[in-house]
Amino acid sequence: MNTTPIRGVLWALSGLAALLLAWHVVAVTLYLRDNGSPGPIPPPLSVLNRAVTGLVEGAYIEGLTATAGAAVAGYVIAVAIALTLGVLVMVLPALGPLAAQLGVxxxxxxxxxxxxxxxxxxxxGSRGVSIVLAMLAVEFPLVVGVLLGxxxxxxxxxxLVHAYGGSAWTAIRKVRLISALPAMLASLKIAAPAAFLGAMTGEFFTVGVDRGAGRLLISQxxxxxxSGMWAIALLATLVSAAGYGxxxxxxxxxxPWTSHVGSVR
Known part of the structure; x- marks a missing residue:
């Protein structure tokens, strides 16, 4: 029986428990106010309670959903741009340096x-800033992943494709896109959390927008x-991790075959 996955989970849980314990000790020894209220670094239970309360009341769900919507929009636009650039570079290799520079x-x-x-x-009232910053946050890894793939x-x-009369476009559809899947999926996973962070950052600059994780953070x-600030940060982290997952x-x-690429047998 292979116990490696179980051992990995136990190590992860142990590390998380140690982190929470250290967080609690620092919060109650260094940052607890004289009246007993949480300071700049509140205890983890206070943050968790605030996060649950905000979710139950609906304010946090509404804000996170709004930010996630802008992140998805920017993410989709970035993916479309990266794929378009990748295909153009395969058809016209001279555009390779230009595509790489655009990513940089x-x-x-x-x-x-x-x-x-x-x-x-x-x-x-537009969420254009969040969408643009989400797009910029993920464009570089997506362009690199698509081109490498x-x-x-x-x-x-x-x-072989050319020998049978296939064009460059045929080679892209039949060979290159399939070969590119591992690298593209890796870049897509990395880009998902970055898109949410970019959209959240954009809400610090928006005008006429009162919903979003960034706006909630400003109000807190x-x-x-x-505790509310840390709760928003915690929930934003969980949403970003959910996007990655x-x-x-x-x-x-x-x-499914891409999950085994590069594995050690």
């Missing part, structure tokens, strides 16, 4: 400089609700 530019573009410009270009096809397979900060599960269902 999106990774280096500072959110604090881009967001005000998007605010000026979009109407009040499409280029990973064996030359002999491409030559304004009233000094430290959803893409990983979808990848296993659509292309």
């Amino acid at each position: 530019v999106t990774a280096c573009a500072p959110a604090a400089a881009i967001a005000p410009i998007v605010v000026l270009l979009t109407p009040s 499409l280029r990973s096809a064996a030359p002999s397979q491409i030559d 900060q304004y009233v000094g609700d430290y 959803a893409i990983a599960l979808a990848g296993r269902l659509v292309a």
Whole structure:
């Protein structure tokens, strides 16, 4: 019987328990106020209670859903751009350096400089800033993953397609896209949490928007609700992790063989 997965789970749970214990000790010894209320670092139970309360009341669910919607929109746009660039590079290899540079530019573009410009270009109440920042946050890993994946096809397979009269587009459909799945799925998983973070960051710059995880965080900060701030951060982390897990599960269902690529036998 292979006990490696069980051992891994036990180690993960032990690490989580140690982290929560250290968090609790620091919170109650260094940051607890004289009146007993939580300080800038509240105890984990206080944060958990605040998160559950916010979810039951519906305010947190509404905010997280709004941010997730903007993240998904930016994510989908980024995927479409990355796939389009990848296909164009396969058909016109001379565009390779340009596509790589575009990916680098999106990774280096500072959110604090881009967001005000998007605010000026979009109407009040629009989530354009969140969508754009979500897109920029994931474009670079997606472009890199798509290009590496499409280029990973064996030359002999491409030559075989051409030998039977197939065009570059045929090679892309029949060979390159299948070979690219492992790299593309890896980049898609990495990009999912980044998209939510980008959308949440964009809500710090939006005008006329009162819903979203970022807006909730600002409101909690304004009233000094430290437990609420940490609760939003915790829930945002869980939503990002759920996005990663959803893409990983979808990848296993659509292309189960990719989960074994690179495994040690």
